[in-house]
Amino acid sequence: MASNPALPSPAEFAENLARVEDRIQAACARAGRARESVLLLAVTKVFPAEAVLAAHALGLRDFGENYVQEMEQKAAKIRHLDARFHLIGHLQSNKSRRAAELFDVIQTVDSAKLARRLADSGRPLEVMIEVKLSEEESKHGAAPGDVPALVETIRALPGLHLTGLMTMPPWSDDPEFARPYFVRLRRLAETHALPGISMGMSHDLEAAIEEGATIVRVGTALFGRRRP
Ligand SMILES: *Cc1c(COP(=O)(O)O)cnc(C)c1O
Numbered sequence: 001m002a003s004n005p006a007l008p009s010p011a012e013f014a015e016n017l018a019r020v021e022d023r024i025q026a027a028c029a030r031a032g033r034a035r036e037s038v039l040l041l042a043v044t045k046v047f048p049a050e051a052v053l054a055a056h057a058l059g060l061r062d063f064g065e066n067y068v069q070e071m072e073q074k075a076a077k078i079r080h081l082d083a084r085f086h087l088i089g090h091l092q093s094n095k096s097r098r099a100a101e102l103f104d105v106i107q108t109v110d111s112a113k114l115a116r117r118l119a120d121s122g123r124p125l126e127v128m129i130e131v132k133l134s135e136e137e138s139k140h141g142a143a144p145g146d147v148p149a150l151v152e153t154i155r156a157l158p159g160l161h162l163t164g165l166m167t168m169p170p171w172s173d174d175p176e177f178a179r180p181y182f183v184r185l186r187r188l189a190e191t192h193a194l195p196g197i198s199m200g201m202s203h204d205l206e207a208a209i210e211e212g213a214t215i216v217r218v219g220t221a222l223f224g225r226r227r228p
Contacts (some may be wrong), residue, residue, distance in 0.1 A: 006227050007051055013222070017058055020205075020221050027209035038209055041086060041198075043219030045070065046226040049077035055222065056081050064088040064107075064217050068095045071102045088166070088198075088217055090130075090140040093117045100125055107166040107198055107215075110142045112153045119157040127154060128166045128198055131188060133181045136170050144188060151192050164196020164214065165189045175204040182211035 008016060020040065028035050042055045043064040052063055052074065061082065065071045066089030078085075086105040093114045099106060100121035108130040109115050118125055129150055132141030142150050147165075154162045165188060169181035182199050189197050189212075200208020202221035209216065219226065 006224060007047060007054070008224050010054060013054055014058060016222050016224075017055075017060075020218055023206060023221075024209065024216065027206040030206075031210045033209065037214060039215045041088075041215050041217045042222055043088065043201075043217050044074075044223065045089070045219065047223050049074040051223055052078045052081070052083075056083055062086060062215075064219075065103075068099050068102065072098070075102060097121050105163075108140065109150075109154065110140055112150060115150070115154045115157055115160060119159050122159065124159050124161070126161050126163050128164045128196055129154070129162070130166045130168075131185060133167055133184055134170045139168065139170070141167065144184070147188060147192070151194075162194065164194045164198060165192075166198035166215075168201075169199075173203065175207055178204050179207045179211060182208050182213065186212035 024038055024040060025035055028038060039062055041062045041064045042060045044051045045066040062084050064086045084104040086107050087099055087103045088107045091099055091106060091108050091114060096114060096117035100118055100123045105126040106118060107128040109127045110130045129147060130141040131144060131147060132139050154160050165185055167181060167185045169178040185199055186197055196214050197212050198215040198217065200213045200216040202218050205216040205218060
């Protein structure tokens with residue numbers, strides 16, 4: 001870990017985790033939810049494999065990566081772990097086979113074509129549909145109007161187990177900004193009887209939990225700022 005000064009020391013890291021855990025527990029208490037109803041997904045993109053090992057040593061078991069290629073580079077050091085790896089970045093269908101080998105959960109399925117490619121890989125996979133709830137050009141995800149058909153397509157594909165929806169609202173440093181998006185995602189999930197709701201990051205995990213998140217994806221609050 002010494003090779004990457006951007007990583008927190010083990011003591012700092014334990015403190016960071018305790019702080020995040022307190023925030024999750026407080027939000028669960030406010031919302032009248034059980035702590036076990038929210039999964040803390042540690043987002044390790046940009047950080048070296050050692051960040052995953054350090055987090056695993058502190059008890060975390062679910063990790064999020066954004067890029068297939070980055071996961072490929074870390075895989076040798078982390079694949080043996082008793083852990084689940086989630087792809088939370090956009091997936092091009094030409095990388096779907098490799099993604100299916102490297103990840104246990106693909107949170108960013110946003111087209112029927114991609115879903116079919118993942119099913120073709122033959123590996124049993126847990127998948128979520130990424131929904132685009134804003135008009136931002138740069139964001140990936142299925143339009144809300146396309147979700148019903150996509151849900152049907154995925155449910156009919158062998159090997160894919162559809163567990164929920166995921167979203168990434170436009171960036172804002174105001175932790176309340178994303179709340180209306182969170183409400184919309186939860187309602188959409190309810191419409192399709194999907195139990196999983198992946199939403200909320202370091203700065204807005206409280207609002208996400210209050211609005212029903214079952215997975216919060218946390219990077220910065222655990223590992224510190226990512227270097228550009
Ligand atoms: C980077 C990333 C996160 C984590 O964001 P932080 O603000 O560092 O907690 C969560 N979700 C997705 C899709 C990301 O790309």
